Amino acid sequence: xxxxxxxxxxxxxxxxxxxxxxxxxxxxxxxxxxxxxxxxxxxxxxxxxxxxxxxxxxxxxxxxxxxxxxxxxxxxxxxxxxxxxxxxxxxxxxxxxxxxxxxxxxxxxxxxxxxxxxxxxxxxxxxxxxxxxxxxxxxxxxxxxxxxxxxxxxxxxxxxxxxxxxxxxxxxxxxxxxxxxxxxxxxxxxxxxxxxxxxxxxxxxxxxxxxxxxxxxxx
Amino acid sequence: xxxxxxxxxxxxxxxxxxxxxxxxxxxxxxxxxxxxxxxxxxxxxxxxxxxxxxxxxxxxxxxxxxxxxxxxxxxxxxxxxxxxxxxxxxxxxxxxxxxxxxxxxxxxxxxxxxxxxxxxxxxxxxxxxxxxxxxxxxxxxxxxxxxxxxxxxxxxxxxxxxxxxxxxxxxxxxxxxxxxxxxxxxxxxxxxxxxxxxxxxxxxxxxxxxxxxxxxxxx
Amino acid sequence: xxxxxxxxxxxxxxxxxxxxxxxxxxxxxxxxxxxxxxxxxxxxxxxxxxxxxxxxxxxxxxxxxxxxxxxxxxxxxxxxxxxxxxxxxxxxxxxxxxxxxxxxxxxxxxxxxxxxxxxxxxxxxxxxxxxxxxxxxxxxxxxxxxxxxxxxxxxxxxxxxxxxxxxxxxxxxxxxxxxxxxxxxxxxxxxxxxxxxxxxxxxxxxxxxxxxxxxxxxx
Amino acid sequence: xxxxxxxxxxxxxxxxxxxxxxxxxxxxxxxxxxxxxxxxxxxxxxxxxxxxxxxxxxxxxxxxxxxxxxxxxxxxxxxxxxxxxxxxxxxxxxxxxxxxxxxxxxxxxxxxxxxxxxxxxxxxxxxxxxxxxxxxxxxxxxxxxxxxxxxxxxxxxxxxxxxxxxxxxxxxxxxxxxxxxxxxxxxxxxxxxxxxxxxxxxxxxxxxxxxxxxxxxxx
DNA sequence: TATGAATGAGCCTTCATTCAT
DNA sequence: CATGAATGAAGGCTCATTCAT
Numbered sequence: 001x002x003x004x005x006x007x008x009x010x011x012x013x014x015x016x017x018x019x020x021x022x023x024x025x026x027x028x029x030x031x032x033x034x035x036x037x038x039x040x041x042x043x044x045x046x047x048x049x050x051x052x053x054x055x056x057x058x059x060x061x062x063x064x065x066x067x068x069x070x071x072x073x074x075x076x077x078x079x080x081x082x083x084x085x086x087x088x089x090x091x092x093x094x095x096x097x098x099x100x101x102x103x104x105x106x107x108x109x110x111x112x113x114x115x116x117x118x119x120x121x122x123x124x125x126x127x128x129x130x131x132x133x134x135x136x137x138x139x140x141x142x143x144x145x146x147x148x149x150x151x152x153x154x155x156x157x158x159x160x161x162x163x164x165x166x167x168x169x170x171x172x173x174x175x176x177x178x179x180x181x182x183x184x185x186x187x188x189x190x191x192x193x194x195x196x197x198x199x200x201x202x203x204x205x206x207x208x209x210x211x212x213x214x215x216x217x218x219x
Numbered sequence: 220x221x222x223x224x225x226x227x228x229x230x231x232x233x234x235x236x237x238x239x240x241x242x243x244x245x246x247x248x249x250x251x252x253x254x255x256x257x258x259x260x261x262x263x264x265x266x267x268x269x270x271x272x273x274x275x276x277x278x279x280x281x282x283x284x285x286x287x288x289x290x291x292x293x294x295x296x297x298x299x300x301x302x303x304x305x306x307x308x309x310x311x312x313x314x315x316x317x318x319x320x321x322x323x324x325x326x327x328x329x330x331x332x333x334x335x336x337x338x339x340x341x342x343x344x345x346x347x348x349x350x351x352x353x354x355x356x357x358x359x360x361x362x363x364x365x366x367x368x369x370x371x372x373x374x375x376x377x378x379x380x381x382x383x384x385x386x387x388x389x390x391x392x393x394x395x396x397x398x399x400x401x402x403x404x405x406x407x408x409x410x411x412x413x414x415x416x417x418x419x420x421x422x423x424x425x426x427x428x429x430x431x432x433x434x435x436x437x438x
Numbered sequence: 439x440x441x442x443x444x445x446x447x448x449x450x451x452x453x454x455x456x457x458x459x460x461x462x463x464x465x466x467x468x469x470x471x472x473x474x475x476x477x478x479x480x481x482x483x484x485x486x487x488x489x490x491x492x493x494x495x496x497x498x499x500x501x502x503x504x505x506x507x508x509x510x511x512x513x514x515x516x517x518x519x520x521x522x523x524x525x526x527x528x529x530x531x532x533x534x535x536x537x538x539x540x541x542x543x544x545x546x547x548x549x550x551x552x553x554x555x556x557x558x559x560x561x562x563x564x565x566x567x568x569x570x571x572x573x574x575x576x577x578x579x580x581x582x583x584x585x586x587x588x589x590x591x592x593x594x595x596x597x598x599x600x601x602x603x604x605x606x607x608x609x610x611x612x613x614x615x616x617x618x619x620x621x622x623x624x625x626x627x628x629x630x631x632x633x634x635x636x637x638x639x640x641x642x643x644x645x646x647x648x649x650x651x652x653x654x655x656x657x
Numbered sequence: 658x659x660x661x662x663x664x665x666x667x668x669x670x671x672x673x674x675x676x677x678x679x680x681x682x683x684x685x686x687x688x689x690x691x692x693x694x695x696x697x698x699x700x701x702x703x704x705x706x707x708x709x710x711x712x713x714x715x716x717x718x719x720x721x722x723x724x725x726x727x728x729x730x731x732x733x734x735x736x737x738x739x740x741x742x743x744x745x746x747x748x749x750x751x752x753x754x755x756x757x758x759x760x761x762x763x764x765x766x767x768x769x770x771x772x773x774x775x776x777x778x779x780x781x782x783x784x785x786x787x788x789x790x791x792x793x794x795x796x797x798x799x800x801x802x803x804x805x806x807x808x809x810x811x812x813x814x815x816x817x818x819x820x821x822x823x824x825x826x827x828x829x830x831x832x833x834x835x836x837x838x839x840x841x842x843x844x845x846x847x848x849x850x851x852x853x854x855x856x857x858x859x860x861x862x863x864x865x866x867x868x869x870x871x872x873x874x875x876x
Numbered sequence: 877t878a879t880g881a882a883t884g885a886g887c888c889t890t891c892a893t894t895c896a897t
Numbered sequence: 898c899a900t901g902a903a904t905g906a907a908g909g910c911t912c913a914t915t916c917a918t
Contacts, residue, residue: 010902035887035888036888036889037887045903045904046904047889047905048890048891048903049903049904051888051889052902052903056888056889057889113396121403121404159417163413163414166398166401166410167394167414167417167418169393169397170389170397170418171386171389171393172393174389174391174392174393175385175389175393177332177389178388179385181332182385185351191385194382198379198383199386199389201425202386202425203421204425205431206422206423206424206425206430211425211427211430212424254911254913255913255914256912264879265878265879265880266880266913266914267878267879267915267916268878271877275914276914473892474892474893475892478901483900484900484901485892485893485900485901486893486895486899486900486901487900490899494892495891548770551770551834551838567842571842571843574842601848601852604839605832605855605856607835608831609828609831612826612827612829612834613823613824613827615770616826616827616830617823619770623778623790623793624790633820633824636817636820639863640859640860640864641860641863643862643863644859644860644862644868645859649862649863650862667881671881692907692908692909694908694909704884705883705884705911706881707910708909708910709881713909713910714909714910879918880916880917880918881915881917881918882916882917883913883914883916885911885912885913886910886912887909887911888908888909888910890906890907890909892904892905893903893905894903894904895900895902896900896901896903897900897901897902
């Protein structure tokens, strides 16, 4: 009886094993220089085996993105749900959560920007594409929802919550990309955590209503 | 006498011609799907000719990045120099300038993030790499310098100016990437200009000293 | 005691099961596009099992050919034996029998021409190769024998009986291949039966002695 | 001025060079065992070059078929046009011509039967497919037309000319395939020419009207 | 300088076959 | 016997780059 489950678990393990190997190689060699054979070697499998678990290179890459998107989505939603905390506090928690997401998978932004290149998007299966879209929407929605709540409560300035959520995400992705490349160019210390914290602090200060005196213009 | 200069000018023209063609193709087909032959065709040249002007594909791509970096650098520096304006005002102008940069070359961020991928950086000539580093530093420096000035004048909160400049850049690159991909996924209207303006407004509000009452903690 | 036989019978059943599945898939997908896995799936077995019954892909394909060759051989021989009928009549019956063979396994000619391609022949085991040769010879022999008899009786023109038997087979295989491909190209009605009948009628008329007046030239 | 033509001629030469090499390798190794690299080596070119002249493996193979089809078509049509000869004579000439076609390219039938496999047909460009269909039709038409004429003149028995033309072709292809494989199995002498001649003699005798006394049944 | 045909290394993917369970 | 996951060799094809003209 338990056989089916065991098989399922083993399949899941291999999946993870491959994805982990892929992440390692990608981190080292970048997207375009990484070959399926590289990944197979890293996973100590044969090239053919990869195709038993992923229908192709793009699908494997897409899975990497999905996985971290799911993690991020989960984290943000669970924070959004903590209604006993103030909006401001929860937004601060979300900012912290983003750093966790980065630690969970430092490739996230590179991954995401790779995914977003049109050439990749065009080759993905409709199904995976939908999953990605849905997750993106859900994630942005979690942030936008919280900000929306803050606006209603008069805590945040009344601007389009989706735009503000976009900015929230942009700060994260922009900084990750930038710090990563600074690290590479100068092989210097990693300031990401501190800078990210500062950026979100500024962001939150910047959208607090009292920072915008006389806005919106009153009669 | 003028022969040498004429040659030089002609060479420069060809250079531009190729880069323009490259930008057009890249915009249409993306980085990985664009071949040297594509670019040659677009430039109405033969593949071989491209190699008379650029040592290889990576070098050509690097040149694209350099060109826009130079433009950006020029714009930001010229704004920094307008010492008759307030720091706050000049920062706002810089924010606007960033959008001009985007319009000058919408590929900029994709380009930059492409450049920043380790695989490319590893293959660039030391010389080009140095140029890129120098320009990056100069550009960040222009922003950081202005912010520094603002801090000294007590306008901005006293935080590491370089970190703040990084955030300034991150907001730009993050938003451009994100809005581009939203456009692609949803083929919707382009909100970049508005969102970018909002983001920088928030940023500037967020770093204004009076937004941080009691900071730094005083004895 | 019956155990050995039962095993033998079961083995035989599996053999047939696999061959039937193979024929179905081959008909659907063609030789080169059919994989062992396809066949295994169709037979509701695992790929590994196929190798317990056939030493490899080529051997399986060879078996398909052998099976129909055996059927054809049996039919032709049984007709040859009906010595109460005229040669002419028996030859006509053989012609009809060929169409039965086609119905028994429409893949026959494709199969045979596949088998005959040098690449396959080179890879077959000596044993299977011998079987095929023997059957071919026997089959041609059955036709040639009958024609020989007819020649002796003065019914058919005196030409090399083996050559005539070859032509007998060639008419069949040529027409099957051709009509099959016409069907595919034009997805039209199937004229095989009628055309085959006509062809053999012409063949028989053509070898009747009285069609060759003055042959062989007499002193 | 002459440059364009020279280029054109050189291109044509390369085309021929590749097709010749392909034919040689195919004859030696068969269709499925022949790789593009094999062909490239035989042509003393690099694999990549093959793709400058043929869009892919199938296209190259299709070209081989087209070439011989064109040759055959030309020959048959030119014979059909010799209206100063009797139908019977011209049909005999056509039969001889078929052997020439075989000598022009002994792969013809294998080629044709390869082309006709559905899996190949499905992958051909619409254009090439149309060419093949048109040529097939024209070729069959040339034979059918001649037979038709013979029927009208009361020389041949009144049966569907297309069916008779199909049989004409089937005799050829069936015999070529069969003799080829006999040659391979027994590495014996080549009887094709003689057997083919005999077959067509029988065919012609078989369709002559006087071979069918009382046909069609008269009132 | 410009050309563009040729190169050939390398990648993704398939699939016949094996073998531990 | 049966399974089916794993293998890995091999093939078709691409494309950055070169070089004879």
